[in-house]
Amino acid sequence: MSGRNAMRVLVGYSPDDRGEDALALAALVAEAAGASLTAAHVYPPPWPAHGPGRVDAEWVAYLKSQADEALAQAAERLRELSVPQERLTVRAHPHRGSGRGLAEVAREVGAGLIVIGSAPRGRRGRIAIGSTADQLLHGSPAPVMLAPRGYAGNAPGKLERLTIAYWRRRDVEGPLRTAAEFAGVLGLPMRLLTLVLRPPGLAARFQAAGGVLERQAAQADEDLREAAGFLGGGAPVERLTAVGTGIDKALGTVDMLPGEVLACHSSHDAPLRKVFLGESSGKIVRAAPCPVLVLPRAAGKAQVR
Template sequence: MTYLVGYSPHKEDSCALALACQFARSESAAVLAVTVVPRGWETVAGSATDGDFEQWAAEEGEASAAEAAGRLAAYPDVTSSAVWVTGRSVPAAILDQAATLEASLIVVGSGIDGPEGRLTVTSKTDRLLHSSQVPVAIAPRGYQPADGSKVTRVTLAFRDDDATWKLLDDVAEICARIGAELRLLTVALKQRLMVSSGVRRNEELVYANLLDQVAAAQSEAVQHLAGKGVSATAVVARGSSWPEALASVEFSDGDVLVVGSSRTHPLANVFLGSSAAKILRNSTVPVIVVP
């Protein structure tokens, strides 16, 4: 099993490497850091690629691979390596490498422009999220788990639909394999309306009914897992906005949040729906987006 890390040279943040090693330590996988450098253009038909550019690209690639290998050396308990490849597009090259190596997970960081401790979807990551056929994990900027730590709890963003139920069984199997707790998370947003007291009371009843439906669905899922010998808990994120709702849920070291792709997208790949995208933007822990 291989976890592929998209590694960008000359960046201060090595959060993707740290997250990949934490994952690999949890499931005895190997980590491969891949740097993509630009591929030269042919000057005329049948001619050689510009030698100076090729030399520069090779030097950049070798330096980046050496830099990644040096940072991976900080995790001696994880089998790791670093390589560089050329490509016209960084996301396309990473996806090609993932397919060639049959990687089970792609891990990326949040860049260096976003807020510390939060997830930022860069333009390259956005393209991966719309094209990958394997799960993509995103580390918050500056993410640095404790030395030797593993994933201890997986929180699944739970919708009561067929796709999420299938994902539920898959995540439960992984949690059982790595010895992590499983928690179901459903977001229940309460609309704020400037209305009369009578209408407001009606909105309260509607929200209470929503919470009852969420509780029933979560209870059914927990009982379903119990029938398979898997213990799980459930939590409801409540609030009038996505930031408020996600902030109402406790997360700690060793937590990972899992979200599924949009159920409306016709292709079997990663495509963020609006809910998943909002969870991503407001998460303070690593997120795995699953096709």
């Protein structure tokens, strides 16, 4: 990262509640990072009509005017959220897939982060993955941050901490350092979290179940110590192990600050430097009670700009 003012945040906006949630979170990120902010609205391109290459000019004009109106609303709202006019731009982009369209805009503007809201069907305070998120979480060129449903109505005054959901694997060092760079840009303390999953009914079936869990927790703590060592040299990193019968139950035991952000890794099968949501990360996204940052699998430095 070359400095706090070098980061550019791209926020995907639609004129509905999920768009408001995305704007509220993006404004907090931009304020914490001193970042430039681009609000983008992806609208459908027209279908060809009356022969190859011909489209209805009136329909094209209507689609573009609707996009411009949405972006005017987004810009007004961001100004209300104290985003300086000189650091704010808007972009209307035609594409049949809203997530893929946002990925194209991210490449064009050099965004280091894409912020979107939850699909509207989700529970309040949780994240549901709709088509936009699904497209971004399976091929975004930049990290993706998702706001829970209803975030705008109860947004904190500021971001307070970055908790990193950590599990040991061969290529974890890159995403871990990316998360640390995000924490540095946002000025947030870090916490490393490992989830130890207990099969349902384990204690009833095995007398030695307590010992098994103790060993798992001890190994998790050792893994967290090693992970903290990757980050070395900075402020002390809090470490926490949570136990539950599933990811949702384990996460439910973890105290979260009002301004918490939870980071998780892409699947280890992901292409380098692209986001690709795996099974465990997907469960974390859906169970988290706070915004979630999904990091790309990367071998080197973070691509936060």
